[in-house]
Amino acid sequence: MSSTLQIGLAVAGGVVLAGVVAHSAWSSRRNAPRKPDPIVAEPAATEDAADGERREPGFDDASLPLPAAPERRATLDPLIDVIAPIALEGPVSGDAVLAALPATRRVGSKPFAVEGRNVNGGQWEAAQAGQRYDALQAGVQLANRTGALNEIEFSEFVMKTQAFADALNGAPEFPEMREEVARARELDQFASSHDAQLSFTLRALHAAWSPGYLHQNAARLGFVAGMIPGRMVLPSGTPGLPPLLGLSFDSQAALAEDPDQAAIRSVTLTLDVPQVERAEQPFVRLREAAMALAQAMDGVVTDDTARPLTREAMDVIGSELEQLYDTLDTRELSAGSALARRLFG
Incomplete structure (x- = not known):
């Protein structure tokens, strides 16, 4: 009788244990991260x-x-840039312009750019090797998501542009700093609210x-x-x-x-x-x-x-x-x- 009872309890215990294991496995499968469909291994063709x-x-x-390949077109725009025209003694090569460019294309946290007016057609564009330009202009962006151009950045723009112009015997003309900084703040305020x-x-x-x-x-x-x-x-x-x-x-x-x-x-x-x-x-x-x-x-x-x-x-x-x-x-x-x-x- 005792032996029969022990066997019965062992069997019952085994059933319970199996149930616990099965429930645990079911819960694990239920909560496991969903996997991709093995039948569709790749997305639809394009x-x-x-x-x-x-x-x-x-x-x-x-x-x-x-x-996309860089477009040979002007990028500076008075709507969002401070622009300093650079008068030249005569046409300069695109190679000379590229060689004179500063090592970095930023002024503080703002993008800095130089463009030339191509003698063939008179279009403003980023300087290209093998081309010739009869005028140049340098610019710095008035504002971006880091904020408005400030007085320190404007001064850095002037120094960077002057050094570039000197290398080409050019004469830059700069706008008035206070007006440009005020314009930068107004543009930044508009951009921030929109x-x-x-x-x-x-x-x-x-x-x-x-x-x-x-x-x-x-x-x-x-x-x-x-x-x-x-x-x-x-x-x-x-x-x-x-x-x-x-x-x-x-x-x-x-x-x-x-x-x-x-x-x-x-x-x-x-x-x-x-x-x-x-x-x-x-x-x-x-x-x-x-x-x-x-x-x-x-x-x-x-x-x-x-x-x-x-x-x-x-x-x-x-x-x-x-x-x-x-x-x-x-x-x-x-x-x-x-x-x-x-x-x-």
Whole structure:
């Protein structure tokens, strides 16, 4: 009797233990990060615009559009730059201009540039070897996201420009410092109050996501891997322009030794408004991407305080964004324009 009871208890204990192990394994599988679909190992092919041939993009930096070749056109603009004309005794070669340029192209935290007027056609452009120029101009940006040009930076601009001009026997003419610094502050105030970088956060409702699972779903919407671990971008259709949208997640998860076990519970979708043309409808694409990823990955779209974003709230954001676009257009700093990309950079 005792032996039978012991056997019964042992069997019952084994059943309980098996149940505990099975429940633990089930819970582990349930809470493990979701992995990419093994059947779809790569994102859908894209068409190469040059020859119409199908290409299979990978998740590496080669997927990003190649930078456009530098355009031989003027970049300095009195709207956002201090410009100092440099008179010359006679035409100078582009090679001489390039040799005389300062080692750095910055004045404090502001970009510094030199342009020449080409004797062939009279166009202002960045100096090119093999060309000749009958006039030069140097410029420094009035403001960017680091703030307004100040008196110290203006003085550095004067010294750097004077040294460059001296090397070419040129005579620079500088605007009045107080007026330019005041103009810089006004421009910086406008830019600060009309800068917009929107972000939506996508949070996992249940199981976390592995990096591969996230990459796979984002790639279906056109995102490719960025230069930084934990970042993907939706490239512009025009090579050399900033991406339309960004997608970022924990860089430690992206660099994990075993990516399948790295757990991602939230990702951030971003739109740098002044950097993207209005015609691209980037906010519409931001909304669509966020909603599509939420549906595909069992997530919810929230703001940066973790409150769910309703369609009505997104409509309000979109309406306010249209007003911002109008204001930038009126100021001749349209979103996505070369000047806006520089000012809000």
